Amino acid sequence: MSDTSLPQELRETMARAIRLEYWNIFWTLTIIVTMGLVLGQSQTMKTAWIEDTLGLVPPVMFLVAAHMERYGHRSRRFPFGFERVNGLGFFVAAVALTAVGALLLYNALMALGKAEHATVGSIVILGHDIWLGWLMIAAQIYSLIPPLFIGRKELPLARALNDKLLHTDALMNKANWLTGAAGLAGIIGLGLGWWWADSMAAAIISLDVLNDGIKALRSSTAELVDGAPRALSSTDLSEDAQNLCERLKAEFPGATIRLRETGRLIRAEVHDTHPPSQHRHPRYYWPEGEDRAWRLAQVSFIPPIEGDGES
Amino acid sequence: MKFGIFSAFLLLGACDALPRDPAGTSVRVAQMQSFTVALADPTVHGAPEVAKLVHEIERRTGAHARWLPGSGEALFRQLDDGTMDLVIGRFAADSPWATAVAFGPTLSTSGATDTPLKLRAAMRNGENRWIMTVERASRAISQEAREE
Numbered sequence: 001m002s003d004t005s006l007p008q009e010l011r012e013t014m015a016r017a018i019r020l021e022y023w024n025i026f027w028t029l030t031i032i033v034t035m036g037l038v039l040g041q042s043q044t045m046k047t048a049w050i051e052d053t054l055g056l057v058p059p060v061m062f063l064v065a066a067h068m069e070r071y072g073h074r075s076r077r078f079p080f081g082f083e084r085v086n087g088l089g090f091f092v093a094a095v096a097l098t099a100v101g102a103l104l105l106y107n108a109l110m111a112l113g114k115a116e117h118a119t120v121g122s123i124v125i126l127g128h129d130i131w132l133g134w135l136m137i138a139a140q141i142y143s144l145i146p147p148l149f150i151g152r153k154e155l156p157l158a159r160a161l162n163d164k165l166l167h168t169d170a171l172m173n174k175a176n177w178l179t180g181a182a183g184l185a186g187i188i189g190l191g192l193g194w195w196w197a198d199s200m201a202a203a204i205i206s207l208d209v210l211n212d213g214i215k216a217l218r219s220s221t222a223e224l225v226d227g228a229p230r231a232l233s234s235t236d237l238s239e240d241a242q243n244l245c246e247r248l249k250a251e252f253p254g255a256t257i258r259l260r261e262t263g264r265l266i267r268a269e270v271h272d273t274h275p276p277s278q279h280r281h282p283r284y285y286w287p288e289g290e291d292r293a294w295r296l297a298q299v300s301f302i303p304p305i306e307g308d309g310e311s
Numbered sequence: 312m313k314f315g316i317f318s319a320f321l322l323l324g325a326c327d328a329l330p331r332d333p334a335g336t337s338v339r340v341a342q343m344q345s346f347t348v349a350l351a352d353p354t355v356h357g358a359p360e361v362a363k364l365v366h367e368i369e370r371r372t373g374a375h376a377r378w379l380p381g382s383g384e385a386l387f388r389q390l391d392d393g394t395m396d397l398v399i400g401r402f403a404a405d406s407p408w409a410t411a412v413a414f415g416p417t418l419s420t421s422g423a424t425d426t427p428l429k430l431r432a433a434m435r436n437g438e439n440r441w442i443m444t445v446e447r448a449s450r451a452i453s454q455e456a457r458e459e
Contacts, residue, residue, distance in 0.1 A: 117333055117437020119413040122446050124457070129447045131439070132332055193331035195437050 005083035005263070007294035010161055017157040017166060018066055020150065021059040024169070027146035028055050038135040041119045043111050044186030045136055047202040051179060051209055052143060057096050058169035061089030066164065069263070083263040083297075084223075090165045090295045091220040097213030097223055098265035104206030112199040118190060133191045137184060144180035159232065162240075162264040162295060164223075167232045168216050175212075179205045184256050229261040240288070240295060241266060247287035248299075265297040275301035330439035334393050337440040338443050344374045349381045349389075351400025351433075357384045358389040358430055360453055361399050367448040368397070387412055397401075397445065401428040408433070416449045416456035 006014060035049045065086040072082035072145060100199045120136070151173030158167035182204040189197020218235045222228075229241035241259050248257045256271040268285070286293035332338070332396040340346045348365060355361055365376045379395065389395035390412050402414065404427060415432040432449065434442050449456040 119436050119442060120330065120439050121413065122443045124450065129443065129450065131443060189330065191329035191433055191439070193333045195333040
């Protein structure tokens with residue numbers, strides 16, 4: 001077994017994901033700077049800018065977790081290595097998304113309730129007075145492009161690595177066109193004299209952030225409290241884990257099977273049964289062939305304890 | 312090529328169409344051929360930029376200025392409820408009204424260097440077309456506004 005937490009066969013895929021996440025951070029920074037230059041008083045732009053800034057959290061957390069998984073050795077202080085760092089990063093990203101989403105929604109609704117009229121004036125470029133809204137629209141259009149490509153590239157890597165943090169980031173990036181469209185509609189609406197369009201678009205964007213955050217929070221807390229492994233894209237139980245459970249039940253009839261997830265790995269406990277006499281690698285029990293067998297890191301057997309039922 | 316030229320014309324047309332004012336200040340000024348203006352502080356009346364700015368707005372809108380009396384907070388409230396179109400005065404850089412009204416570019420600066428007072432126009436928040444008109448007029452008559 002590897003001395004670090006990352007299975008050997010994932011190293012190349014992980015290296016590709018790390019390179020992609022550095023590019024992700026670079027392009028996100030260009031978006032943050034572009035949007036920041038033309039923020040103005042628009043609630044939509046401020047919300048979209050904060051959303052873009054928040055977009056840095058998942059890739060940064062992924063890189064930190066990946067570094068620890070790749071280079072953090074098991075030690076006396078950390079005998080199980082750092083395979084759960086990814087889960088912790090997922091939780092941190094989820095908390096950030098949820099908290100900021102709620103705050104942005106509150107701000108947008110307050111602005112809507114107070115009927116705040118956003119002022120977007122003009123600036124001079126090459127001797128011409130240009131309405132700042134046009135630059136905001138250009139920045140919003142620019143902010144749509146990089147996430148679309150990055151999200152598309154992240155998805156297969158996230159599936160291969162079974163990485164929820166990367167998967168959440170991929171889905172957020174792919175769905176970014178929705179918030180971008182809301183942002184564009186907000187600025188154009190503001191330009192058309194619909195004062196409410198700005199706050200309304202901000203509320204829609206913040207609802208999307210909040211929704212992403214709550215979904216990620218539900219999935220990440222399930223892992224932290226040793227819940228059964230969850231699917232990558234939802235809070236439903238993972239199909240891998242359900243098949244594994246069936247496989248172990250078939251192998252050990254009458255046993256109670258408990259599965260939990262530590263990062264991308266699954267650990268199984270087979271209760272009320274003795275370990276088989278043959279020495280078997282945990283991967284032997286994986287039901288779907290070898291390609292994802294690395295997910296099963298451990299199978300423990302807990303024999304029946306006499307008098308256990310009496311207490 | 313033809314499509315490109317057509318798109319460029321469409322875009323230029325759209326450039327002029329936006330922004331519009333939520334409360335229709337620019338349309339009203341054009342229809343009534345007048346706009347209301349007041350001085351936040353009577354002492355600024357002597358500043359040459361005040362008359363120049365008002366004349367420039369008159370020239371650009373084809374409307375004439377209707378001067379109204381008033382001072383201080385009451386004028387800002389009138390701006391906010393739409394009964395006043397323009398308030399000109401010397402305002403501190405960190406004016407508490409900065410979020411309640413929209414300030415135009417600085418026409419001139421006076422006072423101490425650590426607490427400068429900026430001569431500028433204030434408009435109703437969100438009336439973006441009207442605000443742009445005043446901003447353009449401010450830049451047309453003041454070097455300081457152009458450099459801001």
